[in-house]
Amino acid sequence: MRSQGQAAWEVLLPAAAAPARRRGRALQEALREAVRSGRLAAGTRMPSTRALAGDLGVSRGLVTEAYEQLTAEGYLRSDRGAGTWVGDAARSRHGGTHARWAGASAPEVRVDFRPGTPDLSLFPRSAWSAAQRAVLARLPHPALGYPDPRGLPELRQALAAMLTRRRGVVADPERLVVCSGVAQASTLLGFVLRARGLAAVGIEDPGSPEHGRLFASTGLDTVWLPLDEEGLRPEPLAASGVRAVVVTPSHQFPSGISWSAERRAALLDWARAVDGYVLEDDYDGDFRYDRAPVGALQGLDPERVVYAGSVSKSLAPGLRLGWTLVPEALLAEVVERKRTMDLGNPVLDQAVLAEFVTRGAYDRQLRHCQRAYRERRDALLSALAEHLPGTVVSGIAAGLHVIARVPGHYGPPERFLARAAEAGVALRPLEEYGTARPGDGEVRLVIGYAHLAPTVVSDGIRRVAEAVGRE
Amino acid sequence: MRSQGQAAWEVLLPAAAAPARRRGRALQEALREAVRSGRLAAGTRMPSTRALAGDLGVSRGLVTEAYEQLTAEGYLRSDRGAGTWVGDAARSRHGGTHARWAGASAPEVRVDFRPGTPDLSLFPRSAWSAAQRAVLARLPHPALGYPDPRGLPELRQALAAMLTRRRGVVADPERLVVCSGVAQASTLLGFVLRARGLAAVGIEDPGSPEHGRLFASTGLDTVWLPLDEEGLRPEPLAASGVRAVVVTPSHQFPSGISWSAERRAALLDWARAVDGYVLEDDYDGDFRYDRAPVGALQGLDPERVVYAGSVSKSLAPGLRLGWTLVPEALLAEVVERKRTMDLGNPVLDQAVLAEFVTRGAYDRQLRHCQRAYRERRDALLSALAEHLPGTVVSGIAAGLHVIARVPGHYGPPERFLARAAEAGVALRPLEEYGTARPGDGEVRLVIGYAHLAPTVVSDGIRRVAEAVGRE
Numbered sequence: 001m002r003s004q005g006q007a008a009w010e011v012l013l014p015a016a017a018a019p020a021r022r023r024g025r026a027l028q029e030a031l032r033e034a035v036r037s038g039r040l041a042a043g044t045r046m047p048s049t050r051a052l053a054g055d056l057g058v059s060r061g062l063v064t065e066a067y068e069q070l071t072a073e074g075y076l077r078s079d080r081g082a083g084t085w086v087g088d089a090a091r092s093r094h095g096g097t098h099a100r101w102a103g104a105s106a107p108e109v110r111v112d113f114r115p116g117t118p119d120l121s122l123f124p125r126s127a128w129s130a131a132q133r134a135v136l137a138r139l140p141h142p143a144l145g146y147p148d149p150r151g152l153p154e155l156r157q158a159l160a161a162m163l164t165r166r167r168g169v170v171a172d173p174e175r176l177v178v179c180s181g182v183a184q185a186s187t188l189l190g191f192v193l194r195a196r197g198l199a200a201v202g203i204e205d206p207g208s209p210e211h212g213r214l215f216a217s218t219g220l221d222t223v224w225l226p227l228d229e230e231g232l233r234p235e236p237l238a239a240s241g242v243r244a245v246v247v248t249p250s251h252q253f254p255s256g257i258s259w260s261a262e263r264r265a266a267l268l269d270w271a272r273a274v275d276g277y278v279l280e281d282d283y284d285g286d287f288r289y290d291r292a293p294v295g296a297l298q299g300l301d302p303e304r305v306v307y308a309g310s311v312s313k314s315l316a317p318g319l320r321l322g323w324t325l326v327p328e329a330l331l332a333e334v335v336e337r338k339r340t341m342d343l344g345n346p347v348l349d350q351a352v353l354a355e356f357v358t359r360g361a362y363d364r365q366l367r368h369c370q371r372a373y374r375e376r377r378d379a380l381l382s383a384l385a386e387h388l389p390g391t392v393v394s395g396i397a398a399g400l401h402v403i404a405r406v407p408g409h410y411g412p413p414e415r416f417l418a419r420a421a422e423a424g425v426a427l428r429p430l431e432e433y434g435t436a437r438p439g440d441g442e443v444r445l446v447i448g449y450a451h452l453a454p455t456v457v458s459d460g461i462r463r464v465a466e467a468v469g470r471e
Numbered sequence: 472m473r474s475q476g477q478a479a480w481e482v483l484l485p486a487a488a489a490p491a492r493r494r495g496r497a498l499q500e501a502l503r504e505a506v507r508s509g510r511l512a513a514g515t516r517m518p519s520t521r522a523l524a525g526d527l528g529v530s531r532g533l534v535t536e537a538y539e540q541l542t543a544e545g546y547l548r549s550d551r552g553a554g555t556w557v558g559d560a561a562r563s564r565h566g567g568t569h570a571r572w573a574g575a576s577a578p579e580v581r582v583d584f585r586p587g588t589p590d591l592s593l594f595p596r597s598a599w600s601a602a603q604r605a606v607l608a609r610l611p612h613p614a615l616g617y618p619d620p621r622g623l624p625e626l627r628q629a630l631a632a633m634l635t636r637r638r639g640v641v642a643d644p645e646r647l648v649v650c651s652g653v654a655q656a657s658t659l660l661g662f663v664l665r666a667r668g669l670a671a672v673g674i675e676d677p678g679s680p681e682h683g684r685l686f687a688s689t690g691l692d693t694v695w696l697p698l699d700e701e702g703l704r705p706e707p708l709a710a711s712g713v714r715a716v717v718v719t720p721s722h723q724f725p726s727g728i729s730w731s732a733e734r735r736a737a738l739l740d741w742a743r744a745v746d747g748y749v750l751e752d753d754y755d756g757d758f759r760y761d762r763a764p765v766g767a768l769q770g771l772d773p774e775r776v777v778y779a780g781s782v783s784k785s786l787a788p789g790l791r792l793g794w795t796l797v798p799e800a801l802l803a804e805v806v807e808r809k810r811t812m813d814l815g816n817p818v819l820d821q822a823v824l825a826e827f828v829t830r831g832a833y834d835r836q837l838r839h840c841q842r843a844y845r846e847r848r849d850a851l852l853s854a855l856a857e858h859l860p861g862t863v864v865s866g867i868a869a870g871l872h873v874i875a876r877v878p879g880h881y882g883p884p885e886r887f888l889a890r891a892a893e894a895g896v897a898l899r900p901l902e903e904y905g906t907a908r909p910g911d912g913e914v915r916l917v918i919g920y921a922h923l924a925p926t927v928v929s930d931g932i933r934r935v936a937e938a939v940g941r942e
Binding site: 011014117120121123125126128129132133136137138140141142143144145146147179180181183184187213214217218312316317318319320321336337340341342343344345346347348349 | 485591592597599617651652654655791812
């Protein structure tokens with residue numbers, strides 16, 4: 001069984017693989033370094049010696065010895081009977097951020113259903129490594145100089161072809177700007193729109209509050225615009241006075257709906273009427289399970305839609321690599337912003353992704369993730385049907401999360417969430433993503449499942465059911 | 472002999488290495504692709520068939536055949552007798568930027584003395600490749616997730632130790648923010664200062680106009696502040712009313728002076744008196760040839776000085792990897808800006824650099840570059856003494872460029888520069904870096920030499936002397 005917290009112990013695996021005579025010392029060094037570097041945050045509860053020895057495949061004696069040694073040195077702290085914890089002597093000001101970085105959550109979180117992360121163990125390490133090697137062997141020296149702020153020409157061509165094929169966009173390589181992801185695409189566009197005199201951007205309600213934070217950093221206010229089951233409602237949009245919106249029409253975040261054709265057309269009519277722009281955040285357009293992919297909105301009007309996507313869900317967020325397709329009228333300003341922000345993305349990473357896309361490895365990776373995520377989604381649906389019958393699930397056709405509406409008879413939302421948390425299951429209510437507070441007694445959850453193995457998904461839902469069941 | 476323009480032909484080398492029976496076709500394909508992708512910009516003059524055949528180690532017949540085929544297809548354009556050029560049929564909107572990216576300068580530039588680029592052929596490809604492989608083998612899965620916007624803890628620790636040792640800074644890893652380079656450090660600081668109500672930043676005169684452009688993108692005006700041979704003159708600084716300045720005290724750009732101890736102290740006194748900040752752009756502090764390194768200004772007052780550096784001169788600008796040390800009072804705002812700009816730097820690159828620094832490979836690379844650049848500097852000084860006697864050279868103790876003052880008897884500046892350009896030598900006059908227009912008849916040049924082999928350096932100066940000598 002795998003949980004978020006346990007992933008941190010993986011830093012000890014190389015030590016466990018050391019030759020027998022050096023294994024004990026290697027383990028102690030790795031543990032010390034993990035504490036010193038913040039990978040193991042102060043306050044993290046260490047597993048039992050038996051459990052860790054089992055996970056690492058080493059003798060329990062070695063682990064006990066390592067715990068004792070590091071406790072003596074102050075790296076660990078042992079509360080007799082209560083277990084062993086990471087001490088705070090080694091570092092003074094780390095804390096929260098490091099813990100988040102390491103994925104080492106508070107010890108009580110055993111299953112984390114909060115959405116937003118893909119399964120990082122699916123990252124194709126050896127294929128990526130091979131592409132890195134190939135790139136360093138062939139890249140001409142001048143390519144290592146200051147980059148084109150728009151991105152490496154070979155990557156822009158490869159991405160344009162891939163996006164045209166997969167997402168139905170109109171992708172001219174000359175209009176494609178390589179950037180660090182959808183967040184940077186949002187900030188780039190925000191600065192450009194602000195410089196043109198816009199004061200606010202509309203965001204979907206429910207939607208991602210992060211969009212609002214990013215635009216706020218560029219000096220733009222955000223206005224929540226209500227959705228219904230077809231997409232943005234036209235009247236509030238027209239009445240809002242904004243001239244730019246951010247939308248997720250292929251698989252709306254978080255509701256999971258796919259916008260209707262009518263609403264897509266209405267949004268573009270609106271954009272043309274107000275001389276405005278639409279930012280299409282295609283954050284999980286690559287993952288679709290039961291039906292044909294929904295083409296991107298941008299294909300309908302590339303002069304009004306700024307399209308943005310990234311490798312964060314398909315490969316890894318840590319690569320910080322994405323793209324944006326920009327209308328001609330905004331292109332020069334977006335490129336100049338990109339230039340002053342960072343002069344352009346790192347060249348080697350861009351060349352590696354170009355290699356990856358061109359050789360078909362990117363398509364293979366998407367198919368691989370797709371299979372894994374569908375299996376997890378099916379595990380989630382089965383577990384909900386078995387353990388929390390009556391729950392209505394939507395947004396299941398695509399993406400890395402679903403919306404679950406749990407009937408009121410499982411208890412009021414506050415109690416439901418508190419009980420789940422006590423049982424070590426992190427859940428995020430839909431209310432955190434917008435302004436709606438229905439008060440009908442139902443619990444509405446945004447459940448992310450893609451980063452969890454099927455057995456962990458089932459176990460998590462079972463824990464919730466047991467916790468809310470006992471009164 | 473190697474020149475900037477020639478480096479572009481390296482993209483053809485893999486084709487030249489193809490088996491004999493496929494070599495002709497591979498060469499044509501590579502050439503076609505180079506034109507299509509913009510690596511060979513429209514208007515680039517192709518080498519003679521004899522020269523290219525020699526460079527690539529293939530028969531001249533193959534090159535002639537490739538030229539004829541691609542001319543027939545419209546990729547190349549042949550002006551009988553005058554040579555062969557890259558045509559403009561294949562692409563419509565590329566042009567300037569691509570030409571810059573590829574280092575493929577206008578056909579008439581044979582030796583390019585413009586400063587700013589290191590020798591990209593010194594990039595340690597195999598060591599970097601080995602570090603990439605090691606990182607992908609050991610990095611725990613959670614490290615591939617969304618990064619800490621401040622940077623990877625292991626890199627911040629490695630850089631802090633390295634900078635403390637090499638540059639005499641006060642480098643707390645908690646105050647170090649990994650960023651994409653000095654340009655991004657400037658933009659980050661600019662946004663933070665603008666949000667605090669500052670309206671303008673002072674820049675050195677002479678200095679780098681790029682600083683002004685970067686701050687302008689954050690809404691800040693720039694004020695030129697005069698230098699003398701010791702550093703910023705105190706009275707104009709005090710009278711300017713600015714509360715922030717950007718300086719290059721270790722090896723001032725472009726004048727090459729090292730600020731005196733008095734002026735360093737006076738600047739910090741000023742910063743404390745006005746509650747202001749100093750951005751120290753340590754763009755080439757790693758390269759020092761004849762005397763002990765000058766420690767960074769930041770070491771004297773880490774609460775008033777924001778220190779910024781990068782790997783652009785030591786490894787490659789294309790890596791887009793740098794660092795900034797930030798006073799406690801500004802830290803949270805800088806980190807939040809970094810977060811909204813790009814969420815943090817790519818994780819794999821950071822881990823590779825950490826590996827590189829920790830294993831001593833970074834120090835080795837600096838020593839290697841140092842030796843190569845000193846040899847080139849010496850070649851430049853010899854060539855100036857031989858071919859343009861009477862020239863006074865300064866700023867020679869460090870860095871990748873010098874200032875050369877050529878006496879008036881070689882002709883007025885306009886004629887001097889025009890003749891050099893006609894002879895295929897690109898030179899940049901000091902006047903382009905500030906407001907001074909001395910009018911004393913001397914030619915003041917900022918000569919970058921680090922990217923040129925010693926024989927190219929000598930050849931370039933000889934060409935200039937011949938060109939300005941014939942009346």
